[in-house]
Amino acid sequence: MSNGIEQREQWGSRMGFIFAAAGSAVGLGNIWKFPYMVGANGGGAFVVIYLAIVFTIGVSVMLAEFAIGRNAGLNAVGSFKKIKGGAWPLVGWMGVIAGFLILSFYGVVAGWTLAYMVKSFTGLIAIAAEGKAGDAFGAFVSNPTQVILWQAIFMLMTIWIVYKGIGSGIEQYCKWMMPGLFLILLILIVRSVTLEGAGKGLEFYLKPDFSKVHGGVFLAALGQGFFSLSLGMGCMITYGSYLSKKEVLPSAAVTVSFLDTCVAFLAGLVIFPAVFAFGVEPGAGPGLTFITLPSVFAKMPGGMIWSALFFFLLFLAAITSAISLLEVCVAYFKDELGWSRPKATWILGLVIFLLGVPSALSLGGHIPQVAGKDFLDAVDFVSSNVLLPLGGIFISLFVGWVWLDGAEKEITNNGTIPFGFMTAWVWICRIVAPVAIAYIFFSGLKW
Numbered sequence: 001m002s003n004g005i006e007q008r009e010q011w012g013s014r015m016g017f018i019f020a021a022a023g024s025a026v027g028l029g030n031i032w033k034f035p036y037m038v039g040a041n042g043g044g045a046f047v048v049i050y051l052a053i054v055f056t057i058g059v060s061v062m063l064a065e066f067a068i069g070r071n072a073g074l075n076a077v078g079s080f081k082k083i084k085g086g087a088w089p090l091v092g093w094m095g096v097i098a099g100f101l102i103l104s105f106y107g108v109v110a111g112w113t114l115a116y117m118v119k120s121f122t123g124l125i126a127i128a129a130e131g132k133a134g135d136a137f138g139a140f141v142s143n144p145t146q147v148i149l150w151q152a153i154f155m156l157m158t159i160w161i162v163y164k165g166i167g168s169g170i171e172q173y174c175k176w177m178m179p180g181l182f183l184i185l186l187i188l189i190v191r192s193v194t195l196e197g198a199g200k201g202l203e204f205y206l207k208p209d210f211s212k213v214h215g216g217v218f219l220a221a222l223g224q225g226f227f228s229l230s231l232g233m234g235c236m237i238t239y240g241s242y243l244s245k246k247e248v249l250p251s252a253a254v255t256v257s258f259l260d261t262c263v264a265f266l267a268g269l270v271i272f273p274a275v276f277a278f279g280v281e282p283g284a285g286p287g288l289t290f291i292t293l294p295s296v297f298a299k300m301p302g303g304m305i306w307s308a309l310f311f312f313l314l315f316l317a318a319i320t321s322a323i324s325l326l327e328v329c330v331a332y333f334k335d336e337l338g339w340s341r342p343k344a345t346w347i348l349g350l351v352i353f354l355l356g357v358p359s360a361l362s363l364g365g366h367i368p369q370v371a372g373k374d375f376l377d378a379v380d381f382v383s384s385n386v387l388l389p390l391g392g393i394f395i396s397l398f399v400g401w402v403w404l405d406g407a408e409k410e411i412t413n414n415g416t417i418p419f420g421f422m423t424a425w426v427w428i429c430r431i432v433a434p435v436a437i438a439y440i441f442f443s444g445l446k447w
């Protein structure tokens with residue numbers, strides 16, 4: 001337990017907190033995963049389902065997390081312990097474990113973005129112009145030294161920011177990285193939608209195709225929503241724990257969810273118009289980002305610059321999320337085990353890096369598959385499709401049934417600010433969210 005003498009760190013300003021929380025939410029999930037999920041799952045039909053899930057269940061669970069964290073002023077495990085105890089801290093525990101797992105493979109893919117940023121200037125575009133972007137990607141991910149080196153560089157940067165603390169580390173960096181990310185996104189959108197033939201891409205991206213919508217699509221939207229909003233694992237509990245008692249929680253939850261959804265949606269406006277304008281087949285999965293897009297950039301005048309800018313965008317998105325994942329783990333070791341921030345940051349950062357090495361090696365076939373999935377995909381599946389939804393169910397049930405009075409007080413700042421959606425929020429947490437998550441979870445849980 002913390003000794004209580006040292007004052008807990010706090011966000012310097014509301015803006016700083018919003019940028020940090022949005023930074024956590026906006027990540028590889030938005031730019032790397034969302035667009036191809038839309039393309040593969042019925043275009044506009046998926047977008048509608050996604051929006052519905054995010055702005056009912058997503059915002060509600062985020063608000064619940066903020067309330068738990070700010071009330072207790074502790075990490076995910078400590079918060080449940082302090083508010084209720086019993087078996088509830090296990091929910092926080094699951095979150096800390098998810099933090100370790102997600103960051104382990106996240107750091108790998110984020111490392112690729114750094115590598116590709118540099119490669120944009122050192123031959124990637126020329127290779128892509130010869131139609132060999134796929135071979136280049138294959139060669140890169142099968143090169144153990146390369147992938148581990150870039151993963152290590154990325155993890156070191158993540159460790160550095162978290163080591164600097166909440167106000168002068170995470171907040172400080174997010175405050176310029178997030179506006180930078182938006183600016184780059186806008187520049188890339190303008191470039192992409194003004195290409196000749198961009199309209200076909202917009203059609204592929206957004207034209208609703210309800211024939212593709214089945215049970216699995218709801219699971220995909222929900223899993224993606226949870227992952228994208230950084231929910232279900234105590235990330236927003238941890239960030240909420242550094243919030244001042246004066247902050248208004250509901251508007252913060254809506255703002256963060258809105259920013260996250262905007263970036264995901266806008267990323268598709270960068271990718272698909274460009275892909276279709278140059279008549280490239282839109283690939284699926286990581287291939288879309290690391291194979292298809294370099295081929296697209298190769299066809300643009302100034303391709304190197306566009307490519308570097310795009311991968312820099314991905315890197316910014318990734319690092320502001322990675323620091324939040326590490327912070328969940330660091331906050332736990334700090335609050336509960338009394339470790340200092342430097343000790344927790346370095347040791348946990350190193351452990352997570354090592355945990356990620358099998359993921360880093362898995363795409364090159366250096367690591368056996370796990371039941372037919374690459375190791376990286378298996379870790380992604382377990383954390384995103386199992387741990388996060390389970391966490392979401394328990395967090396909703398906790399505020400809806402176990403700690404409702406306390407949660408209501410926390411959300412209204414002790415009855416001093418109105419919250420018009422209280423009844424809706426309560427019933428979403430009590431019934432809608434747990435039932436929807438459980439239903440979708442069980443019906444669509446396919447390995």
Ligand code: PHE
Nearest residue numbers: 025027028029030227228230
């Ligand atoms: N939200 C991040 C993304 O979309 C990933 C993330 C998940 C970060 C969970 C923190 C916690 O990439």
